[in-house]
Amino acid sequence: MSDPRQYFTFADNGEPLQLDCGRSFGPVTLAYETWGRLNAEKSNVILILHAFSGDSHVASHDETDLEANGPGWWEAMVGPGKGIDTEKYFVLCSNILGSCSGSTGPSSINPDTGKPYGLDFPVVTIRDMVNAQKILLDFLGINSLYAVVGGSVGGMQVLQWCISYPEMVRTAIPLATTMRHSALCIAFNEVARQAIMTDPKWQQGKYPEDDPPELGLAVARMIGHITYLSDEAMHRKFGRRLQERDDLSFRFESDFQVESYLNYQGTKFVRRFDANSLLYITKASDYFDLNKEGDPTINRLAGTATRFLVISFTSDWLYPTYQSRELVQALKRNGCDVSFCEIHADCGHDAFLLPDDRLINLISGFLSGAASNE
Amino acid sequence: MSEDNGTKAMRFDLQVISSWIKPGSRVLDLGCGQGDLLHALQKEKQVHGVGIEADEEKAAFCISRGLSVLHENFNEDVLYYPHHHFDYCVLSQTLQQVYEPDKLIQRLLEIGTKIIVSFPNFSHWRVRMQLLCTGVAPKNDHLPYEWYNTPNIRVITIKDFKKFIRTINATVVKEAALNSRKNERFGRVIHFLPDWRATYGIFLLEDGASINSVPGPEE
Numbered sequence: 378m379s380d381p382r383q384y385f386t387f388a389d390n391g392e393p394l395q396l397d398c399g400r401s402f403g404p405v406t407l408a409y410e411t412w413g414r415l416n417a418e419k420s421n422v423i424l425i426l427h428a429f430s431g432d433s434h435v436a437s438h439d440e441t442d443l444e445a446n447g448p449g450w451w452e453a454m455v456g457p458g459k460g461i462d463t464e465k466y467f468v469l470c471s472n473i474l475g476s477c478s479g480s481t482g483p484s485s486i487n488p489d490t491g492k493p494y495g496l497d498f499p500v501v502t503i504r505d506m507v508n509a510q511k512i513l514l515d516f517l518g519i520n521s522l523y524a525v526v527g528g529s530v531g532g533m534q535v536l537q538w539c540i541s542y543p544e545m546v547r548t549a550i551p552l553a554t555t556m557r558h559s560a561l562c563i564a565f566n567e568v569a570r571q572a573i574m575t576d577p578k579w580q581q582g583k584y585p586e587d588d589p590p591e592l593g594l595a596v597a598r599m600i601g602h603i604t605y606l607s608d609e610a611m612h613r614k615f616g617r618r619l620q621e622r623d624d625l626s627f628r629f630e631s632d633f634q635v636e637s638y639l640n641y642q643g644t645k646f647v648r649r650f651d652a653n654s655l656l657y658i659t660k661a662s663d664y665f666d667l668n669k670e671g672d673p674t675i676n677r678l679a680g681t682a683t684r685f686l687v688i689s690f691t692s693d694w695l696y697p698t699y700q701s702r703e704l705v706q707a708l709k710r711n712g713c714d715v716s717f718c719e720i721h722a723d724c725g726h727d728a729f730l731l732p733d734d735r736l737i738n739l740i741s742g743f744l745s746g747a748a749s750n751e
Numbered sequence: 752m753s754e755d756n757g758t759k760a761m762r763f764d765l766q767v768i769s770s771w772i773k774p775g776s777r778v779l780d781l782g783c784g785q786g787d788l789l790h791a792l793q794k795e796k797q798v799h800g801v802g803i804e805a806d807e808e809k810a811a812f813c814i815s816r817g818l819s820v821l822h823e824n825f826n827e828d829v830l831y832y833p834h835h836h837f838d839y840c841v842l843s844q845t846l847q848q849v850y851e852p853d854k855l856i857q858r859l860l861e862i863g864t865k866i867i868v869s870f871p872n873f874s875h876w877r878v879r880m881q882l883l884c885t886g887v888a889p890k891n892d893h894l895p896y897e898w899y900n901t902p903n904i905r906v907i908t909i910k911d912f913k914k915f916i917r918t919i920n921a922t923v924v925k926e927a928a929l930n931s932r933k934n935e936r937f938g939r940v941i942h943f944l945p946d947w948r949a950t951y952g953i954f955l956l957e958d959g960a961s962i963n964s965v966p967g968p969e970e
Contacts, residue, residue: 686814705821706831714801716814718822721807735811742815 379445381438382408382472382479385513394509397502404488407513408479409433409471412455413463415519422519423461423744424510425451425470426527426534428730429658430601430650432478435470436463453732460737461744466523473534474509475501475657483582483653495582495653503530503665507537514545521545524744528552528729529696530658533665536704540667540674543681548747550740552688553729555700556675556707557666562695565604566659569597573652582653594652595643602642607692607725611635668707675704679711686743687717688736690728716743761787763931763938764869764951768843771867771925771955772796776838779803779863781825782845786813793818801837826850830862837863844951846870847903853919860921860958869953872928874908876947893950909945909952920959927953 388394388403396402410433415422425435427450436449436456454460455468472480475498483498490497514520522545527535532554539549558566576593578584606614615635619625622632631637667675685708689701698719708715720735722728729736761769765788772778774796780789783802786809792798802820804810810822826849840863842849842856847870849855859866871893872878881889888898896903909928916923928945929952931938941949 684819702823702828705823709831710833712833712836714799714819716819716821718807718811718814720811738815739811742817746815746817 381410381442381446382433383410384408384479385516387512387516394505394512396499396505398500400499402499405474405481405509405512406479406485407471407474407481407509409469409513410435410438412436412438412468413466415467419519420521420523421466422522423466423468423524423526424514424522424538425455425461425468426510426525426531426538427470427473428527428529428531429662430646430655431531432476433470433472434478435468450730454737454740460741461526462741466744469514469517469519471510471513473506473530473658475506475654475661477651477654478649482651483657484586484651493586498653498657500660500664501657502661503533503537504541506661507534507541510534510538511542522547524548524550524747526550526552526740527554529554529726530662532696533662536667536675537665539681539683539685540677543678543683546683548684548686548744550686550688550743551704553690553693553696553701553726554704555696556668556704558663559700562604563663565600565695566663569600570656570659572596572600573656576652579652582656584652589647590652591647594647594650594655595640597652597655598646598650599639599643602639604695605725605727607694607723609692609723610725610727613723614638668703673707675707676711678708678713681711681713683713684747685713685715686739687715688729688739689717689719690722690724690726691719692723693726693728695726760936761791763936764929764953765791765843766936767927767929767940767953768841768867768869769796772798772839774798777801777836779830779832779837779840779859781840781842781859782848783809783813783818783820785809786816786818786820788841788843789813789818789820790816825855830858832862834861835864838865839863840866842866842868844869844871847905847907850904852905852915856919856921856956860956864957865924866921866956867953868912868956869951870907870912872909872946872949872952873906874910874946875950879947907952909949912952912954916954916956921956922959923954924957925955929953 384406386404386406388405393401393403394405431450434449435451437443457464472478475482477484483494487494525535525538525546532551535549535551539546573579573590573593576590579590618634620631620634620637626632687701687705689698705715705717724731777799780802783789783804786802789800789802793800802813803823803825804820805824810820813820840859846868878889928941928949929938930941930950
């Protein structure tokens with residue numbers, strides 16, 4: 378199996394997807410992967426929602442797949458006998474609308490022009506992504522989700538799922554996420570976007586596939602990486618150690634290990650991610666707001682039967698714990714059944730992706746506990 | 752009181768608290784520890800329970816055993832819940848760690864119809880004798896700390912607590928004085944000289960304004 382992904386295309390002949398920006402859009406392809414077996418009652422589905430730069434490859438499917446496509450982004454959590462046990466649950470993850478790992482996004486070919494959409498691609502929202510996922514689930518005949526789980530931008534989709542399709546979601550685990558971006562988050566995203574858009578190779582988004590704005594995208598990723606780490610983690614990982622040298626160079630080379638690390642992360646990212654997708658997905662996450670003054674969308678969860686487990690990490694300064702607490706408070710005010718745990722971890726926002734027995738036990742215990750309470 | 756093993760395995764004061772709670776009710780347990788009370792209530796009385804626990808490991812343990820628990824500090828986090836969302840708010844052996852007991856209990860009377868409070872009785876004769884005879888701060892099974900490392904920032908006696916209830920306009924619906932050693936599953940209810948002989952006091956309170964309300968079936 379070289380490509381573990383399956384593809385579902387909709388809105389090609391039939392009804393187009395209605396987007397929040399007002400546009401009708403189609404065709405839409407979603408790339409997705411599944412693990413485990415759907416039970417006869419179709420009651421064991423766990424929908425995993427990936428973060429901003431993620432894809433459908435949550436975990437490897439078998440040894441051959443592991444060799445061919447590498448480990449998934451949540452390999453430690455998802456698999457047979459793991460925290461999200463694929464022997465018990467049917468796990469599904471699709472690449473988000475607007476991304477570039479098999480699903481329709483700005484780098485996809487516009488059937489009207491035969492060229493990539495570029496900036497002709499509509500500005501999509503988190504809700505648009507969720508609506509597209511719902512159409513995929515309809516196609517698969519799934520109308521009940523045992524759990525929706527996701528961190529960061531994936532956590533936003535978790536919350537949007539609970540609001541848009543409350544009757545479908547039995548339990549929800551939003552991790553390291555927020556009801557809305559702070560000015561700090563928007564600021565970092567804007568710097569990342571500017572890095573891309575000021576790269577001369579960007580050309581208003583019309584760059585050729587084989588000559589993308591690599592430098593801009595690499596800088597955007599470097600900025601992202603800083604926000605995913607923490608002061609403690611950077612101190613522990615790099616400190617002020619020098620990279621393959623004994624003394625300062627007195628030139629503008631990578632003197633410090635942290636510089637070399639960021640350069641490496643930036644270059645690596647360019648090979649797998651599309652610059653325009655970064656613009657669209659960061660925009661979608663900036664627009665997301667469940668706590669607007671006046672009529673906060675989060676209040677629509679009043680009376681919902683969904684059980685929530687909110688998890689935050691002490692050193693996450695991108696979506697700090699206070700934002701998870703605000704979410705928990707909003708859920709409590711609306712009488713929702715919510716559990717909350719702040720995990721002590723020094724790895725910053727990235728902590729939700731790293732192997733951690735506390736996180737694994739928490740999630741697996743919550744999932745099986747939710748079953749025993751019914 | 753339930754004779755089931757689940758309840759019997761609990762601390763004696765928790766067994767008494769459990770016996771006061773009506774099946775199927777909504778319960779908030781502040782400082783729920785590892786969730787023993789909530790777990791027993793959920794299993795035996797189909798109670799909808801919520802716990803609050805400041806310790807990460809204990810909170811995570813509760814969540815992974817299927818309880819709805821918030822890793823929070825109720826001294827700092829305001830309790831955001833709708834009016835009378837809970838039938839009972841339980842403060843079992845946590846009152847001695849509360850910064851502002853008057854404000855907390857008044858807040859609990861808003862979010863809960865009734866409150867159950869249990870605390871170690873500081874006027875037990877052994878405590879009195881220890882201070883009188885040895886001159887050092889009393890230390891025993893249920894108050895096992897030194898003055899410099901105790902999480903208990905308050906000492907409470909049964910008499911003090913009764914006086915306190917009158918000042919915050921709450922009403923005692925039910926009370927029990929118990930004698931049991933910490934973590935022991937067995938104990939007894941004390942009727943004679945409770946403020947001298949009880950190691951614990953347990954009170955069921957409600958808002959003073961609802962003083963004439965009809966007692967629930969659990970009474």
